[in-house]
Amino acid sequence: MLKVRDLAIRFAGRSASEAGTLAVDGIDLDLDRAQVLALIGESGSGKSATMLALAGLLPKSAKTTGSVLLDDRSILHLDEREKSTVRGRRIGMIFQDPGGSLNPVLTVGDQIDEVVRTHRRLDRRAARAETVSLLSRVGIGDPAARARAYPHQLSGGLKQRVAIAAALAAQPTVILADEPTTALDATVQAQILDLLVNLVQVEHVALLLVTHDLAVAAAVADRIAVMYAGKIVERRGPEQLVTDPGHPYSRALGQAALPFVAAGDGRHAALPELPGRMAEAGGTACAFAPRCPLAIDRCRAQVPPVVPFGDGEAACFRAGETAQ
C-alpha cells in the first residue's frame, strides 16, 4: 500500500555553493495494512527525515528525489493544497514529544474536534461526540471530562494518547510514529506500544514505527529495517534479525538488546554506543567500514550492494560472518 522507492533527501547547505547534507541516500520501504514496519538506527541516520518526507512536512530547504506511492498514487511532490488531502486523512503522524505536539492554549478536545471537522464535515456536537469516542478508543478514562482539559493538566502518557487520537481522527490508513515512547516512563512506554499494536490489529492501519530500541522493534514489528548513514543496511523479520543478524551493525545492536528481548520483561535497552562517529551518507565506500570489526579493503573501496540474506536482505560483503 505504501511504497517507497529510492527516496533521497538532501538538506540545502547554508550557502548555494555548499553541497548540504545528504540525510537519506536512496531507500526503499514497503508497508501494508495491519502491518508494523520498524525503522531503527543510530541518531542522525535519517529516520526522522524519512518520516517527514512521507508526511510532506520537510522544510523547503530539503530536496527529495525518488518516489513515494500511497495506494499507487504519488504523494512526494504535491502542492500544499493536495498535501492537505493526504495529511491527516491518509497519513497520521505521532511525534516524540507528546506535550509539544499539543497547543498549550486550547483544550485537547478542541484540538481533536478541529481535525474531525476539517476532514469529516461534522457539526460541532457530532464532532465532539466523535472526539469523545476517539479518546475512549485510545484508552482514556472519563473521556468527556478529559476532552475539556488543557494539555498541561494531563500526564505525558495521557498527552501521547491524545496525540494518537488526533492522528486517528481523520481515519488515516497509515500511521507514522517517530519515537512515540522515547520521552515517556518505562511503564507508560509499554502501555503506549500496546495501544499502537492494538490499533494496528483492530483498525487495520499500517504502522511505520521509528525507534531507538531493538527490543521494542522486535516485540511489535512484522518487519524491521535497519538504517545507517542514510541507507537501509538490513531488512529482516524480527526473530531472525535478533538471532542471526546479517549486517555487523545489526549484530552490534543485537548484542546489547538480546538479554532484554529474551527476558521479555518490558525493560528495554537503548541503542548501544558504538566507538567512533557515523560516516557521512553518500560516500563511495561502506559507511560502516570505519567502525566495523570485519571490514576488509573491499569495504573501503566500494559500496556493498543489497543481497538476499535469511528471510530478508543485507548490504554487506561479509553478511552473516562473525569476528573471531
Add this chain to the structure above:
Amino acid sequence: MGRTWTLIRRRLLQAIPVILIVSIGIFGLLELAGGDAVDAYLAVTGGGDPAFAERLRQQWGLDAGLWVRFLAYVESLVTLDFGWSVVMSKPVSVAILERLPNTALMMGAAIAFSACLGTLLGGIAALRKGTAADAGITVGALVLNAMPSFWIGLIAIVVFAVKLAWFPLGGIASFDRPDLAIGRVLDVAWHLVLPVTVLGLAYMALYVRLMRSAMIETAASDWVRAARARGLPRLRIVRRHMARPALLPVVTMLGLQAGNLLGGSVVVETVFAIPGLGSLAYDAVSQRDLPLIAGILLVGTLMVIVVNLLVDITYARLDPRVTDDRVRAGGA
C-alpha cells in the same frame, strides 16, 4: 467563572497598597515642591497682603502641622473630595469627572487601534519573514514610533483638517450638537479620528515587534508541525495555533502601556484641543494647581489599575496555565 472572580478579588486587594503608596508619594511631592493652593490662588487673582493670605490658609486648613494636613488629605481621598481647583473654579472631583470620559474614550480607542493594527501587521510580518513586506512593516512602524506625536498631530491637522477638511480642527464635539443621540455619537467619533490615529500609530511599533517575534516562535513550534501533519487548513493553523498563543505577550504589553498612553494623551489632547484629563493636567501643572494635580495623578493611577485588571482577566482567559500569581511572569 470562579477563577475570574478570585483574580479580581486578589487584584483589588493588591491595589490598596498601590493606591496608598501613590497617594503618600503625591502628598510628599507636593510638600517638597513648596507653595500651596493659597499661593496659586493669589498668583491667579493678582495677589493680596500677607494677612489675607493667612486668613485664607486658616480657612482652607493649610496652616496646620504636617500630620494634621496629612490626615485631612487622607480624609479627602477616602471621601473622594479632592478639594477646590483654583484653575477651573470648581471642585477638583467635578473638574476631573467632566474630563475623564473624553480621555477614557480617546485612550481606549487609541489602545484598541494600536494593538489591533499592530498585532495584525506584526502577524503578517512574521508570516512573510525576510520579505520586503516584513521589512516595510517593521521599519514603517519604527519610523512612526520615532516621530514625536505632537509633530505627527500637527501634520495630520494641516493635511486632513485644513487642506482636505475631512476632519475637524480639534475639540471633542461640534458646538451645534446634533439633536439625535446617534448623531452626537457620530460627531464625537468624527472628532476622535485624527487624535486616536496619531496616538495609536505612535504606539503601534511595540505591538508589531512583539507580535512578530512571538509569532515567529509559535510558527516554529512542534504543535504547529503537528497541526500541519493533521491536515488542518493553513488559515486555521495561522489563527488558532500561531496567532492565538502569540497574543499573550501583546496582552501583557497592553497593561504596561496604559500608563504611557496617559502621558501621551497630554500632548495629543493639547494639540487637538480636546478637553480631557491630559490637557487638564497640562493646565494644572502650568498653573501650579496642586489639589488638581493630586486628583489627576490619583485618577490616573486608578485607571492604570483598572486597565491592568482587565488585562489580567483577558490573559487568564487566553492562557489556561495561569491560575495564580504566575500570571504574566513569563510574558514579554
